Amino acid sequence: MCKYLNIFRVNPCGSLATLLILALLGIPGSVTAQTTATDQLSGKLVITGASTLAPLIAEIGKRFESLYVKVRVDVQTGGSSRGVADARQGLADIGMVSRAMKDDEKDLHAFPVARDGVGIILHKQNPVQALTDEQVVAIYTGKITNWKDVGGKDAPMTVVNKAEGRSTLEVFLHYFKIKNTDVKAQVVIGDNEQGVKTVAGNRHAIGYVSIGTAEYDESQGVPIKLLSVGGVTASTETVRNGTFPISRPLHIITRTPPVGLAKAFIDYAQSKAVHDIITQQYFVPLAD
Amino acid sequence: MAETLSRSQNPREWLAFALVWGSAALVTATFCWLLGDIVWHGLSHVSWTFLTAPPENAGRRGGIGPILVSTSLILGVCLAVSLPIGIGTAVLLAEFTSDQSLFGRMTRRSLDVLAGVPSIVFGLFGNAFFCKTLGLGFSILSGGLTLACMVLPILIRSTEEGFRAVPASYRLSAAALGLSRTTTLVHLLLPAAVPGLLVGLVLGVGRAIAETAALIFTSGYVDRMPESLLDSGRALSIHIFDLSMNVSGGDANAYASTLVLVIMLLAINGTASWLATYGLHRKVVTV
Numbered sequence: 279m280c281k282y283l284n285i286f287r288v289n290p291c292g293s294l295a296t297l298l299i300l301a302l303l304g305i306p307g308s309v310t311a312q313t314t315a316t317d318q319l320s321g322k323l324v325i326t327g328a329s330t331l332a333p334l335i336a337e338i339g340k341r342f343e344s345l346y347v348k349v350r351v352d353v354q355t356g357g358s359s360r361g362v363a364d365a366r367q368g369l370a371d372i373g374m375v376s377r378a379m380k381d382d383e384k385d386l387h388a389f390p391v392a393r394d395g396v397g398i399i400l401h402k403q404n405p406v407q408a409l410t411d412e413q414v415v416a417i418y419t420g421k422i423t424n425w426k427d428v429g430g431k432d433a434p435m436t437v438v439n440k441a442e443g444r445s446t447l448e449v450f451l452h453y454f455k456i457k458n459t460d461v462k463a464q465v466v467i468g469d470n471e472q473g474v475k476t477v478a479g480n481r482h483a484i485g486y487v488s489i490g491t492a493e494y495d496e497s498q499g500v501p502i503k504l505l506s507v508g509g510v511t512a513s514t515e516t517v518r519n520g521t522f523p524i525s526r527p528l529h530i531i532t533r534t535p536p537v538g539l540a541k542a543f544i545d546y547a548q549s550k551a552v553h554d555i556i557t558q559q560y561f562v563p564l565a566d
Numbered sequence: 567m568a569e570t571l572s573r574s575q576n577p578r579e580w581l582a583f584a585l586v587w588g589s590a591a592l593v594t595a596t597f598c599w600l601l602g603d604i605v606w607h608g609l610s611h612v613s614w615t616f617l618t619a620p621p622e623n624a625g626r627r628g629g630i631g632p633i634l635v636s637t638s639l640i641l642g643v644c645l646a647v648s649l650p651i652g653i654g655t656a657v658l659l660a661e662f663t664s665d666q667s668l669f670g671r672m673t674r675r676s677l678d679v680l681a682g683v684p685s686i687v688f689g690l691f692g693n694a695f696f697c698k699t700l701g702l703g704f705s706i707l708s709g710g711l712t713l714a715c716m717v718l719p720i721l722i723r724s725t726e727e728g729f730r731a732v733p734a735s736y737r738l739s740a741a742a743l744g745l746s747r748t749t750t751l752v753h754l755l756l757p758a759a760v761p762g763l764l765v766g767l768v769l770g771v772g773r774a775i776a777e778t779a780a781l782i783f784t785s786g787y788v789d790r791m792p793e794s795l796l797d798s799g800r801a802l803s804i805h806i807f808d809l810s811m812n813v814s815g816g817d818a819n820a821y822a823s824t825l826v827l828v829i830m831l832l833a834i835n836g837t838a839s840w841l842a843t844y845g846l847h848r849k850v851v852t853v
Contacts, residue, residue, distance in 0.1 A: 324703075324704070329808075329812050330812075332787060332808075332812070333624035333625075333808070333812065333813050334624075336624065336787070336788075336789070337623065337624055340790075343790075350790075352704065352786070352788045352798050353787055353788060354704055354786045354787045354788070354798070355782065355787045355808075355812075356782070356783065369698075468811065469811040469812045470812070470814070471810065471811050471812055471813065471814055471816075472811045474814070490814075491814040494814045494815055495814055495815075498815065558623060559624060560814060
């Protein structure tokens with residue numbers, strides 16, 4: 279119903295009709311009250327950046343559109359670097375950055391919406407149960423190249439690294455204090471799901487991906503396992519309570535202090551109303 | 567019998583025989599495996615609802631309705647722009663430019679270079695030129711125009727070959743009959759060159775419909791039902807890429823979408839070859 283109404287963007291019906299539709303859709307009273315105050319909101323928001331965040335923000339955008347019928351939220355993907363560049367140049371109203379903000383990005387206004395942990399994954403049949411931080415560093419810098427050196431079978435390791443510009447890469451390197459030029463990788467990949475597939479398809483592979491993604495795939499029977507880091511189990515729960523050491527905040531950013539539509543959207547994306555969407559996309563909502 | 571005997575007696579002959587059949591079998595088997603895998607995993611998810619419903623939960627649930635519409639619109643824009651320009655250029659190259667002329671050689675060379683350019687380069691060009699310079703933004707129009715740029719070299723070159731394949735006697739006879747060049751072109755050469763055009767079209771459409779890199783920066787990622795050509799719209803190939811590489815748990819719908827893409831491609835190729843055999847070829851025969 280609502281989708282078809284979206285077609286009539288220049289909605290001739292007044293706010294009464296809007297209210298009626300919202301009431302029909304069963305949107306709780308409190309939200310409706312808030313809507314009447316701001317139902318002048320209209321226009322298009324362009325959001326670009328991290329591919330990790332794109333599905334989440336797109337889903338939040340859809341729910342936002344259903345609240346404000348005259349609003350369009352267009353989400354484009356391309357990576358955190360692009361989110362920063364587009365927000366700076368004004369090509370996007372809001373940028374998406376799937377990591378902590380850097381020192382030279384202090385000119386931008388950043389708003390955390392969720393957290394994501396980065397976990398190390400092995401093939402399920404790999405007998406290795408845990409790796410120390412030193413062993414991980416040695417593996418990724420090419421000092422250990424055979425699984426038997428860390429208690430596994432006599433087999434060469436396949437080291438899976440992320441491509442330059444990916445936030446998971448930066449988070450991973452930052453925690454283990456490795457320079458990307460020192461990494462000796464056999465496979466370089468892009469998105470998380472690609473990392474999971476690479477490790478699931480190679481018994482001697484080691485990789486690192488978003489914990490939410492890995493946890494979901496593991497529950498679906500994909501043959502991978504998450505290793506604990508520093509004695510802490512890798513799970514969305516330990517990411518949420520802050521005990522898991524390798525995690526990253528997911529930000530949406532603007533160049534100038536947000537006003538109007540952008541502010542409404544950012545407030546909404548940070549509100550409790552979207553926690554179910556965040557969980558649905560295998561990320562961790564921020565603590566209240 | 568004698569032939570089989572000589573083949574078995576001559577090991578070189580036998581090797582060549584095995585090699586040729588082996589390669590053919592390998593190619594066919596790869597295709598069958600690929601198609602079988604897609605059908606096996608995808609068929610159970612394809613339904614009328616899947617084809618018409620909008621995607622939900624980042625594409626894990628719901629269908630691909632708006633994505634099919636966007637894909638068709640992008641392809642429509644691409645063909646509407648590339649077909650007239652493509653045929654025009656091919657006519658100029660084949661009928662009005664001599665093989666040896668500098669202009670002809672330069673044009674052909676640059677088209678061949680363009681045909682080999684990786685699609686991501688077209689994507690970045692499209693993003694810089696159509697989206698930013700021309701101010702079309704992330705839109706179906708930008709995506710379709712970028713694809714047109716990508717498809718044009720293939721289309722022009724194979725249409726040109728189509729024209730060159732028409733025997734010179736056709737042109738001479740037409741001239742002897744006192745037909746004007748335009749009449750000859752429209753009624754004689756164009757229908758006769760249709761097979762070449764269709765080959766180019768099938769190759770071009772195949773390349774366009776499977777394109778991801780050139781579209782992600784031009785037509786974009788938005789999976790809402792497009793309201794105009796200036797809206798951003800997600801193409802089927804981008805949807806498949808996102809579901810399989812970026813969205814965990816999107817595999818089932820990725821397979822189903824792939825199946826739809828393959829069926830679309832087969833349907834387009836089928837229509838093209840049907841047109842070549844029955845639709846347009848007959849016209850030449852009756853002329």
